Amino acid sequence: MADVHAAGHTILVVGGGISGLTTAVEAAETGYNVLLVERDPHFGGRVAQHNQYFPKLCSPTCGLEINYQRIKNNPRIRYLTLAEVVDIQGGEGNYTVRIRKHPRHVTEACTGCGDCSKACTVEVPDPYNFGMNMVKAIRNNHAMAFPVWFHMDPEYAKSEEAKQVAKVCPVGAIQPEMPPEEVTEQVSAIVWATGWKPYDAEKIRPYGFGQYPNVTTNMRFERMANVYGPTGGKIVRPSDGKEAKNVAMIQCAGSRDHNYLPFCSRICCLASMKQASYVRNQYPDSKVTIFYIDLRAMDRYEAFLQKTRADQGITWIKSKPARIEEDAQGNPVVIGENTLTGERYAIPFDLVVLATGMEPNSALAGKVPYQGAAYDDYGFVTGGVLSAGCAAHPTDVASSVQSATAMAMKAIQVAGRRG
């Protein structure tokens, strides 16, 4: 490929989850220069936290690895981690972007040997596992983390121990005093791919998340089912560590509801079916009950619904449960009315998983710092910059990749324009 595209024609991709990674590699492999900016210490975003994808029940790491290889092999892609876009000026074809680089306290010289983590005695709740376990204050998030460089918690960096730990590093990569930095970049197109955050389940008061330990959320459950998660992949009750063999999944927890998220997040039905398979595969004598309003298994995913339905260990109750209480044994009891039979129910479970929806990061801390940015009522990005994946719509992985590839096209149309 001839090097025809000058540096000024760079495409900025904000967010290094599956959407941002896809936009970056697809645009770069078409011959364009890309700057990929990720807020977290590592790429992979939300999908990297998932145990498996539906409907194939395969690991997200498999596809991520190919994308990481494509990034590693492609000099057209520059990337920044722990970085945030703080200001955008100008317009299509000619943006000036200010990016803040938060200190990692570990330089790119890091070889990933892990000696520092071993030497560190301070543990903090693991944000990657939603605080369900403790991790060292200097670490990398998981064994497949890319880039591989470790990172140090900012609070820990201020400690006396951090200075001592720095001395352990054989390549002198640890810098507790690393300052934040700002860089300015000229880019011609911007693709916003900042993804989503699980909806704050504590806001759904009748379901008692945060109050009852055995009420959890789908994303937490995803980590729990993962072999590198807080329980090493064992599905257990948070209260007593007992095997959770009677599990409820509550669909539309805080979704399709004007009190919370009015829209449908598209993935939760299928994700719960997938999670039901985690339970059923781990404990052959387990039972899963799925409470739902509508089962949304669009197009080819219908086959996954049929496959899940064939499992006699799964019970389906069409109902939006009214509330959850806790019985004397610490079992969460799901209470409501079955709309197909008209019967009222109060069923105790070992564990209840709330299928909470997606809140776009662009509605929270990840707003586009640009005057021309436009959003819909829910905070999804609709204009000013290009938006891909869950920054634009609540979508599944395949649709995110579709959208991200399309946005690579829109971006190169701008970046390729001359004069």
Added chain:
Amino acid sequence: MSVAKKIGCYFCTGCGIGDALDMKALKAIATKEQKIPVVKEHAFLCGAEGVAMIRNDLETDAVNAVIIAACSHREKTAEFRFGIELFDRVDLRDKCLWVLDVKEGDETAEEDRQMAAEDYLRLGCVKIKKMNIPDPFLHSDGSKDVLVVGGGLAGLTAARDIALAGYQAVVVEKAETLGGKMNNMLKVTPDNRPPYRDLTDNFIGDLIAQVEGDNRIKVFKNTVVTKTAGQPGRFDVTLKSGGTPLDIRVGSIVVATGFDLYDPAKLPGNLGYGSSPDVVTSAEFEKMAKAGQILRKSDGKPAKRVAFALCAGQRDKAHLDYCSGACCIYSMKQALYVIEQYKQEASTFLIYQEIRTPGQMEDFYRKAQDEGAVFIKGDVAKVTANSGGGVAVEVKDHLLRGSESLDVDLLVLATGMVSTVDTIDPNVASQIGAGRDELPGSVLNLQYRQGPSLPRLGEAGFPDSHFICFPYETRRTGIYVAGPARRPMGIAATMTDATGAALKAIQAVEAVAGGVAVHPRSGDLSFPSYRPEGCTQCKRCTEECPFGAINEDDKGNPLFNPARCRRCSTCMGACPQKIISFANYSVDMISTMLKEIEIPEEDEEKPRILVFACTNDAIPAMDMMGRNRGKISPYIRIIPLRCMGSLSLVWIADAMSKGFDGVLLMGCRHGDDYQCHNVRGSSLAETRLSKVSETLDRLKLESVRVKMMEVNIMDADSLPKAIDGFVEQIAKLKPNPYKGF
């Protein structure tokens, strides 16, 4: 390339390598045994100074080929990017130091680890000696134009985007007009733009005008593709335009032929299609709405009471077993047409199984409810024509738990979408030469040895492969299917899909122009070549290529199409004559490598197990094992393969003759939910392996000495047990009697 190789081997002693290993002995092997002219070490090779040392040697021409003996090839790739093809990484850290089960101070174990490191060094040295610089495969007469088959919404969108990106597009439409099914559409739903409640005007006319007005787009109406020959960059396509044949050359292809509606005549009887003219399909209803008046077909009276039966012939094993994804939304749209036309007098009923309005389209569902559409969760039990026109629809209501009868003027059946792309089942071997036959109605009529159609995935028959992570990847390089031709989808999704497919199409032409591979080995310059005089016309390569890259001549010799090739090397593994090779990857290379591994004498009681591991999933899993410091037997030696599909049985025979006690193969998951990035590589390897018993029998060895396992990239934790389990099993057998021969 005729320039003599000047190899430099650079050792890193950092990350504990220098402490754990006898570097002097390693360097002696590089220098004396392997005759590497330049051998250096550095305590921090990936640091600025270490990298500068290597760069300096390259710039002063002291070396032109580089071995980095340090960490895994997946690490420090930016630091060790020198822009040279003769390059290899020897992994002394991740797969040696970090995982071999060695207690510090245990001299025997430390010696075992040293032996492993020395063997890995030998493998790297032999590999680079056997490696040649690939000359990229370049066309002199290639095209960067993109053929778009289908001039409906998907095709027009793709063509427009190709042109806006600065490329030329050729649109082929079989009908007399562009626009496809959108032409019959009154309004469109607001899937993509807020407010998500309001219908918008049909924009297809604007899109048609934009495409027809763009001089970068050539449009052929009344035209079909009768033949597609060649390969990306040089597809030679024969069109039949109004009866006249026409040949064009294009670089890549977007297939956007859309969908047919499921034949309503095949619908189950309870839906009543054909029993009264007042039972219509959604498409028929849309046409009528577009024409202006929503009327009963039976007598032309206003149709004010309209029922919609969703999932008609869908989500039904006897008909379409999938959901078309768009019908809930378009049926609501059609209900709004009735309400708009007849205001207070309108009554609309949507009889549904599950309402599927994902994302922000939940707002549109609310709008339909707000406007008075009635939603009934239930089944249509029976439809009876009323004598005075209209029909009685008997509904089994799941929520009210009873039957009711609705007298309506019209019953609209939401029938599903069926892809118009002809596909083949890739699990059924194609007839030799099938590619030369024309298949009537085939969208592309590919002149491929594996047949004229696109390979499909799964029972539903969608023409794609890795539809979660890489939805555009078909199994025919440079050909991308978009819109409902790929999988059922609505208007907004179709446009997004077409735009994405257009990008993939221009990416493919750029890759071909640069002589490099596309996904998954993006950027790879190597491609297969073969020695014709050795060919026995067994046709295994042409049959097995997962991407249909190889054609055949009349005698059955392979005709390689390098631009179709994804460089998985399955052909190389398939060839019993060992005549297919890549400049930097060959049967001979791996054979020579494995023969270089030192096999201890039988009485030393140190078995040797050879592991062939797929570089895409098994190798990263092993690196992960390294990060977690999983412990495995120091008796194993790992050779990464591009894909398990490249496995040659010769290697197994060589390993056994050399005295290896066992061979373990780690490929990706195969079957319906395959994870093999080359689709069939690991499954073909397993099939091939079923014939290995002949080799073992001939050598009088036990068949358990060779084992294949499926490794998932997340299996790092279970790998030590799996590997050591195999080592233990082998240890129970007598040592391979061929040791020392």
